[in-house]
């Protein structure tokens with residue numbers, strides 16, 4: 001038998017099929033070409049990284065150099081920083097409690113003055129309770145403050161020396177740096193406190209179509225006649241808002257739209273205060289100005305802070321505030337007296353600080369402040385003030401008496417020299433003739449004018465009313481401030497004679513009317529509606545501006561001190577510092593009370609206490625250790641406290657000074673006693689100049 005096989009060389013299709021998949025060469029894989037992945041922006045190449053490190057190193061070296069060369073500044077900042085921290089500590093200790101206690105005391109005094117009866121009893125007990133609460137709060141506050149101070153002090157006094165002793169040199173260096181840097185941080189120069197105005201948004205659509213819609217919605221123009229409203233010019237930005245003018249259809253006065261201000265504001269979706277509506281050049285033309293945010297929410301710094309050199313406030317006025325459109329508002333402290341009222345902490349003092357910036361740098365202005373609050377608010381300016389007195393009703397009464405007499409003197413002088421009034425042309429001559437202009441400031445009328453607060457209350461009110469009424473024409477301007485705008489404090493005649501008025505936020509519409517005038521709230525001028533978040537904002541009414549809304553500029557305590565230093569130099573150069581010129585008001589006050597309040601009196605803080613001339617001479621005679629005091633020693637000592645009377649004037653000779661001061665001291669002694677006579681007294685150098693013996697002074701005092 002034979003088996004048939006397929007010869008090996010012959011292809012076997014079945015085999016081929018089975019092995020086909022096993023032995024064949026695999027197909028070449030497809031190769032995709034990718035683009036190189038871009039590097040993310042934040043990732044640096046090696047080269048960039050090296051460059052960055054090099055720059056960083058150089059920048060660090062430059063920064064270290066810069067800060068090392070500026071280290072003297074930082075030390076200065078540091079000192080200022082710790083001073084500021086101390087002041088903050090002191091302010092935090094008092095907070096507002098003293099002021100509140102003073103107000104409660106005033107309420108109590110006023111309650112006591114009422115006629116006997118149930119109302120008086122109720123008011124009195126209410127005021128007493130308030131006073132007690134305020135005192136208790138102050139006590140508790142001081143206790144809390146001391147506890148906090150104690151804990152922090154303990155941590156610092158224990159922690160710092162421990163770290164310094166235990167740590168090495170580096171720890172000590174780092175700690176020293178930390179101390180300096182902390183001080184420098186708190187003492188760094190302040191940046192301008194100006195928040196940029198926001199650009200108008202919604203109102204930027206202001207145009208003819210918008211005004212047609214708005215005036216129809218506000219009910220000023222009927223729907224049928226809306227198409228007749230025509231835009232005049234193009235809407236343009238003005239300050240923080242947009243201004244535009246439209247002509248109303250014939251026969252419809254623009255005043256109709258002005259009268260519907262509230263409706264117009266609501267149709268524009270803004271607050272009334274952000275909108276100005278005025279009648280234009282012709283009766284049917286309406287001028288619109290609108291901002292899309294509150295124009296008074298901004299805090300602006302006084303432009304006078306950048307002013308160098310003297311200011312002529314008679315000619316240029318004083319920029320004290322800004323208006324709705326950011327424009328500066330000038331106060332002419334020359335033609336009218338000003339009264340400022342408002343609740344406590346609402347910015348009265350800030351408005352005054354703005355006025356003081358101007359008058360301090362005007363050498364022709366004799367600034368006199370009678371501060372009824374007794375705070376340190378005006379101390380910075382003490383050196384330049386003709387008179388500066390705190391909480392002294394008797395002295396204010398005397399000063400107002402002197403100013404009333406001064407009005408007659410001025411009036412006669414102007415008459416005699418043929419001047420009808422003081423104006424820009426004759427200003428300098430009149431100032432030389434009269435001895436400058438008077439700016440007489442009473443800060444806190446409530447301390448002085450309510451009946452019963454002092455025996456001088458009525459006299460003060462009457463004299464202030466007279467000064468406010470006729471002073472301006474004679475170069476005497478009165479500025480009165482009060483946080484109690486009530487008729488007891490600002491009696492009708494006194495208010496009426498102040499023709500310029502500023503009402504900060506008040507507690508009620510009645511208080512607002514007490515400042516601005518009866519019925520003003522009804523006309524929309526209501527200071528009680530001023531937002532509490534905007535201190536310094538006020539309704540200002542002056543003969544020049546009419547009644548407008550303003551917000552005073554911000555003047556910080558550091559700015560005040562700087563301005564006071566500049567003012568001092570300006571006045572010194574002009575020979576117009578207290579003591580450099582003959583001041584009839586201070587001469588009168590010193591003669592009446594034996595002590596001067598020029599430049600805030602002794603210590604420069606306005607605390608003026610009557611001093612007996614004999615008591616003072618006795619002190620001086622004891623201090624010499626010789627049993628006597630010479631006239632020259634007396635003049636020098638008295639000149640320090642009363643520069644107006646005893647100070648040596650410009651170009652005065654030794655003899656002239658001695659004669660004038662000698663006469664003044666003799667007058668004061670004669671007013672006190674007729675027993676004390678001037679004698680020759682021995683001095684260490686063997687001379688025998690004129691003076692007084694200690695035993696004579698003692699005898700005169702005992703007599």
Ligand SMILES: Nc1ncnc2c1ncn2[C@@H]1O[C@H](COP(=O)(O)OP(=O)(O)OP(=O)(O)O)[C@@H](O)[C@H]1O
Pocket residue numbers: 099299300342343344345346347348349350351373483535536537551552553554
């Ligand atoms: N125009 C202003 N801009 C910004 N802040 C202001 C402005 N006016 C006042 N302030 C702030 O309000 C605070 C209180 O102001 P100010 O001391 O002038 O009030 P006042 O009414 O005089 O208070 P008081 O009745 O206690 O004397 C200020 O310390 C200041 O922080």
